[in-house]
Amino acid sequence: LSLAYDQMEPWEGQGCNNQENDHDSASNNDDVMETIRTAFRMIASPFVPYQRALAEAERDPLGKAASMVAKDVRSVVGLQDAADRLGDLAPFMFPLADSAISRFELLTSGYNASATLSLVDNLIATHASELAIAMGSLSGHVSNSKGNEFDEQHANCALEILRIAGSFKRSLKSFDNSVKDRLRSLSDMMLDDTLEQSGGGLPDAIEPAQLRSFLAKEACNLSPDYIDDGTGVKLPASVVELRRLAGTTSNSADGTTLFPKSADSVSRLARSCQSFVFEVCYAIPEQNLRGISALPVWKQDGVGSGDEDSYGILPQSFITHVGEHILALVQALEPFASDKEALGLANEVMTGVIEVAVQPWKEFVAAAGVSLTGDEKSQLKLLMRGKEVSQFFGDDGDTDMDNQIEEEDDEEEDPDNKASTAFCNQWLDVVGLAVAGRLLERTMRIPRLGRKGAEHLAADLNYIRNVFTALGVAGHPHPLLGYMAKLVTMDEESLQFKIHSRQGEKTPSDALEVIKRAEIRIAYVRGISV
Numbered sequence: 001l002s003l004a005y006d007q008m009e010p011w012e013g014q015g016c017n018n019q020e021n022d023h024d025s026a027s028n029n030d031d032v033m034e035t036i037r038t039a040f041r042m043i044a045s046p047f048v049p050y051q052r053a054l055a056e057a058e059r060d061p062l063g064k065a066a067s068m069v070a071k072d073v074r075s076v077v078g079l080q081d082a083a084d085r086l087g088d089l090a091p092f093m094f095p096l097a098d099s100a101i102s103r104f105e106l107l108t109s110g111y112n113a114s115a116t117l118s119l120v121d122n123l124i125a126t127h128a129s130e131l132a133i134a135m136g137s138l139s140g141h142v143s144n145s146k147g148n149e150f151d152e153q154h155a156n157c158a159l160e161i162l163r164i165a166g167s168f169k170r171s172l173k174s175f176d177n178s179v180k181d182r183l184r185s186l187s188d189m190m191l192d193d194t195l196e197q198s199g200g201g202l203p204d205a206i207e208p209a210q211l212r213s214f215l216a217k218e219a220c221n222l223s224p225d226y227i228d229d230g231t232g233v234k235l236p237a238s239v240v241e242l243r244r245l246a247g248t249t250s251n252s253a254d255g256t257t258l259f260p261k262s263a264d265s266v267s268r269l270a271r272s273c274q275s276f277v278f279e280v281c282y283a284i285p286e287q288n289l290r291g292i293s294a295l296p297v298w299k300q301d302g303v304g305s306g307d308e309d310s311y312g313i314l315p316q317s318f319i320t321h322v323g324e325h326i327l328a329l330v331q332a333l334e335p336f337a338s339d340k341e342a343l344g345l346a347n348e349v350m351t352g353v354i355e356v357a358v359q360p361w362k363e364f365v366a367a368a369g370v371s372l373t374g375d376e377k378s379q380l381k382l383l384m385r386g387k388e389v390s391q392f393f394g395d396d397g398d399t400d401m402d403n404q405i406e407e408e409d410d411e412e413e414d415p416d417n418k419a420s421t422a423f424c425n426q427w428l429d430v431v432g433l434a435v436a437g438r439l440l441e442r443t444m445r446i447p448r449l450g451r452k453g454a455e456h457l458a459a460d461l462n463y464i465r466n467v468f469t470a471l472g473v474a475g476h477p478h479p480l481l482g483y484m485a486k487l488v489t490m491d492e493e494s495l496q497f498k499i500h501s502r503q504g505e506k507t508p509s510d511a512l513e514v515i516k517r518a519e520i521r522i523a524y525v526r527g528i529s530v
Contacts, residue, residue: 029202032202033195033202037195037214040195040211040214040215041215041218044215044218044219047107047215047219048219050107051107051108051111051215051216051219051220052112052219052220054103054104054107054108054112054115054116055112055115055116055118055119056115058100058103058116058119059119062096062100062119062123065096066093066096066123066126066127069089069092069093069127069130070126070127070130072085072089073086073089073127073130073131073133073134074130074133074134076089076134076137076138077137077138079138079153079154079157082134082138082157082161083157083160083161083164086131086134086161086164087160087164089131090131090164090165090167090168091167091168091171092127093123093124093127094124094171094172094175096123097120097123097124097175098175098178100116100119100120100123101116101120101179101182104116105182105186105212106212107212107216108216108219108220109186109189109190109209109212109213109215109216109217110183110186110187110189110190110213110216110238110242111216111217111219111220111221111238112220113183113238113241113242113245114241114245117179117245117258117259120259121258121259121260121261121262122261124172124259124261124262124265125259125261125262125264125265126265128168128262128265128266128268128269129265129268129269131165131168131269131272132265132268132269132271132272133272135161135165135269135272135273135275135276136272136275136276138157138161138276139272139275139276139279150283150284150325150328150329150332151280152331152332154280155277155280155281155329155332155333156332156335156336157280158273158276158277158279158280158281159277159333159336159342159346160336160342161273161276161277162273162274162276162277162346162349163336163342163345163346164273165266165269165270165272165273165348165349166344166345166346166347166348166349167345167348168266168269169266169269169270169348169349170345170348172259172262172263172266175259176257176258176259179258180245180246180247180258181246183242183243183245183246184242184243184246184248186213186242187238187239187242187243187246187248189209189210189212189213190213190217190236190238190239190242191235191236191239192210192213194206194210194214195210195211195214196214221236221238224236224237224238225237227240228240229243245258269349270349270351271352271355271356273349274349274350274352274353274355274356275356277427278353278356278357278427278430278431278434281329281332281427281431282431282434282435284321284322284325285322285325285326285431285434285435285438286434286438288318288319288321288322289318289322289435289438289439289442292318292442293442293443293445293446293447294447295316297316297452297453297456298446298447298448298449298450298453298454298456298457299448299449299450299453300450300451300452300453300456301450301451301452301453302452312459313455313456313458313459314459315459315460315462315463316456316459316460318460319460319463319464320463322435322464323463323464323467326428326431326432326435326467326468326471327467327470327471329427329428329431330424330428330471333423333424333427333428334420334424337419337420337421337423337424338420340416340419343419343420343423346423347419347423350423350426353426353427353430354381354384354429354430354433355377356430356434357384357430357431357433357434357437358377358380358381358384359434359437360433360434360435360436360437360438360441361380361383361384361433361437361440361441362376362380363437363438363441364437364438364440364441364444365380365383365514367441367444367445368444368514368517368518368521369517369521370510370513370514370517372510373510374510379510382510382511383510383511383514384433384437384478385475386475386478386479386480388509388511389479389480389483389511389514389515390479392505392509392511392512392515393479393483393515425473425474428471428473428476429473429474429475429476432468432471432473432476432477432478433475433478435464436464436476436477436478436480436481439460439461439464439481440480440481440484440518443457443461443484443488444518444521446525447525448525448527449488449522449525449526454488454489454526455489457485457488458485458486458488458489461481461482461484461485461488462482462485464477464481465477465481465482465485468481480518483515484518484522487518487519487522488522488526492526492528495519495522495523495526495528496523496528496529496530498519499516499519499520499523499530500530502515502516502519
């Protein structure tokens with residue numbers, strides 16, 4: 001149609017030469033323009049029903065395409081090729097979504113935007129949810145197939161899945177920003193009145209975008225409402241709506257996404273991937289710590305064997321397996337973290353990763369017999385970080401951890417190496433927190449602790465503390481590990497005095513309550529009257 005109008009220009013120009021600057025010429029031009037508009041309307045009329053119900057017309061074909069992809073995603077059940085297959089399937093919806101937005105531009109030029117955006121939002125959100133479910137099934141596969149040895153291939157697969165989730169989130173951000181730019185352009189085009197002017201000459205040319213906007217307005221917005229855009233200016237409601245969605249009006253919220261359901265689904269996808277990586281990295285410690293509360297060694301009261309007298313109490317095999325696994329994690333994480341591109345994508349979905357390690361601490365608090373007040377999750381995170389608990393230890397707490405961390409922070413490091421180290425430390429941190437929480441919880445559930453058993457427990461706790469110290473990860477070893485090691489071997493009078501002295505402390509703190517209950521529990525299993 002734009003090219004056809006170009007062919008009409010010589011004829012229009014000839015009319016102007018015969019009646020230059022004449023009122024009849026302007027009237028003639030108006031008649032010609034109306035004839036042109038009528039022709040445009042007639043030619044485009046078959047598309048009007050599609051323009052007015054674009055979202056409904058798109059729903060079925062897009063839904064069928066989404067169902068086909070969802071079927072392929074659900075077929076990914078093993079770890080062998082999971083990363084490759086999900087890597088191919090994860091971005092599949094964005095070209096479909098982009099094509100839907102292109103048809104929206106072509107046919108409606110921004111009118112009825114909410115319906116199309118909602119359709120695209122549901123399309124991407126459903127796909128992200130399917131991916132999250134697939135990640136959950138992979139986690140179940142790891143849980144059911146884990147053995148006594150750490151499988152680095154599982155770790156590599158899990159980290160690749162994390163990268164895929166990060167790529168998906170970045171693609172959603174890019175798509176969101178691209179659509180906002182397109183909405184801004186469409187809102188400007190809605191105000192173009194080239195095809196609606198009267199009383200003047202005919203336009204030299206009509207751009208395709210101008211023609212699309214005119215036809216869309218004719219089909220979708222015959223009686224526009226004018227509203228305040230937030231600055232006192234009255235504009236068509238469709239223009240104000242597009243600018244609000246694009247974030248260019250005073251009523252727009254900063255950082256608002258066009259696709260809120262998709263953003264929520266991506267958050268769930270990120271959590272699924274975090275849980276998958278965590279389960280792979282934490283499976284061996286959980287397996288080794290799960291049944292330690294019932295070990296008969298804890299009940300031992302007598303004198304140890306000759307070897308123990310000669311070499312002291314050695315850490316038991318279950319805790320050395322845990323320590324060796326944590327140290328091996330560094331080598332498993334480093335190859336992935338050294339890839340700058342993969343690391344950047346994975347970091348897109350690392351927010352809130354500490355939450356994967358909350359469950360052992362929740363069970364530790366329950367084993368201590370404490371009901372947390374206020375926001376349970378926030379209170380658990382404070383307890384996990386250990387900063388609040390240290391103040392209640394007095395002379396029995398650790399004092400060298402903060403100094404060690406400050407010394408490490410002062411060292412200069414290459415930015416890429418620093419990012420790699422930070423990523424590795426994030427995972428070592430959450431695995432370490434889970435190990436500490438589970439070890440404390442299992443300690444609370446020991447039914448009886450004899451003298452020799454207490455010495456074994458102290459040796460185990462101090463061993464894992466040394467492992468964490470060797471790693472040099474901020475916040476580790478957790479101060480409660482060292483404090484518990486001292487409680488189980490503290491002489492009877494000192495422990496009784498500590499427990500009784502707590503009765504005068506009036507500071508309202510969940511952390512203090514946990515410490516109090518832990519002290520009482522240790523005294524009880526040691527047979528000390530309080």
